[in-house]
Amino acid sequence: MIKLENITKTYDGKAQVHALKGVNLTIEDGEIFGIIGKSGAGKSTLVRCINMLERPTSGNVIIDEKNLTNMTDAQLRAERKHIGMIFQHFNLLSSRTVFDNIAFPLELIGASKEAIQKKVADLLELVGLTDRQFNYPAQLSGGQKQRVGIARALASDPNILLCDEATSALDPQTTKSILELLKDINQRLGITIVIITHEMAVIKEICNRVAVIEGGVIKEAGRVVDVFTNPQSQTMKDFVKSVINMELPAGIAKMGITDQPAPGYDMLVRLRFKGAATNEPVVASVVQRFHTYVSVLYGNIDYIQDEPFGYLIVVIMGSMEQQAKAFEYIKELPIGSEVLGYVPRNH
Template identity: 50%
Template sequence: MLVLDDVHKVFGKGKDKKVEALKGINLKVDKGEIFGVVGFSGAGKSTLIRCVNILERPTSGKVLINDVDLLTLNPRDLRKQRKKIGMIFQQYNLLQAKTIFKNVAMPLILEGVPKDEIKEKVTKLLSFVGLADRMNHYPEQLSGGQKQRVGIARALATDPDILLCDEATSALDPNTTEAVLELLRKVRDELGITILMITHEMNVIRDVCDKVAVIEKGTIVEQGSVIDVFTEPKTKIARSFVRTVLNQTIPPSIKRLIEESSQTNPHGIYRIIFKGASTNTPLLSNTAKKFSIDLNVIHGMVTELQGVPFGNLLVEFKGDREEINRAIQYINENDAVIKEVSKDAI
């Protein structure tokens, strides 16, 4: 288990030169989770992940791995703990003059592991990542996705408990990204390794993570399960990230229709969110039949998030206000979320 407890990181000295990169970060990553941290450039993502393995030493706070605070350890014990933290980099960080076998073996060579053990382990790891036939190749002979697989194999060489991924897919095309994410799921599922990944790509969070935290200006502004953050983002930045993958952009013609409708029916536009089993229920049809209202679906989409059906609709209600309120209560009682929205918030 990984816990960041009120972690601060300040760069520079002197009142005018200080830059507060992290401002009281609190995160808990349970064993076997894939936890994503998403944010724009400069938000503090890379500083956060480097504080986990103390490549950057936090100014204050605690970094606990399996209840051991890394900030309390002497250099020798810290080096020992770091062996249990693997790292995958955006630009692979491979040794160009070494074969793929030697790149993966390097952490073991530095530890003084016997050659026969190195050969057995590296061969097994390269088979695990699908590169057993490339062990005598050099990095320049591999594609970007293959290089990242080498990076993953190297990170696994020391049998880590935690794997840190620093923008591990941002240099890859979509198909290769999907393959690398599938490999990371395999690492978690078959090896039981906890994964903390930082990214600016919300599709990565959607496809592989169990939980997500949104970081902005050194502060975690929102966190929770992926399904909760995607379906009900509470902050402006989280909503902007979600829109990049759920395609909730409303066409201009629909916006004009909503604006025209709001002039004659100012309290009748609602967003309805369906999750799980509620997406299979004819809720809107039942609502229209049960109450004396007119119901018009203006815009929406239905998709799937990690195996869970999800729907997001904009709906216009027309009718008596009391009857609309009864319909709203009915929808809330049937495992859907309904909220009134203004035309400015659409």
């Protein structure tokens, strides 16, 4: 388990920079945890505090009940063997082959040639690069270079793998293959993976939980499907928009929406579903219970890993009293709901 307790990080200079401001996070063993934020939010500083490449100004970094902030440099070097890291720009040694790049950390700890040969062969198979072991980095694609970086990070059998913008330099198809590899590694080896990214699609694809960082502060955290379907911070709302369109379609926006109910106007409502709630017969229930009509104007269903979520924009028709009672009923259901406004009848 990784526990960050009230982590702050301040850089001194002509003007002090407060990169992290009292960060508290708990990352469970074996999960894939995402930390998402815009450029300059503090996410890379945060991940470097986890392995103590950056010493926090204050606070505690506790991994498997060991407080890394109290350790000497020698103790930290030993502890970092259990923490692998991969980077956006791969950081491979250009003068060494794929095999030798992966072998490098094993050479540093004095492993035998036989042990290195077996370990590297296993890692090459794991990342799908056995046929590339004698190539040099210049002969590899970006995705292949990142696979080498992943294999090298796994050479010391870490319990934790930190990924700092590991897919940012890759095209979408290559990104997908790298994320599938990371998910496979997590499931096969049980390694805890922490992913730092500014790409919501990465979080949506493989993370179990996510924390949103903005200005060095954690704005919200939780299960990806919960944060994704009900974002609280402006940062997460912006990220969600990059993956699924939550804006009103242009045709609906031009209907003459007002803020207040009035005779001759119908209620415009957005419904949010997730998990089993996507099977709720909401529209049919409202029609039957309140003898009114519901018009579906727009719908969108997607998946976060294997969990469905979606949105419906509907118009609840009828008298103002019928509309109000229908919405009160909807609010009691296990779905999200909000009134977007009121539109003229016979729109």
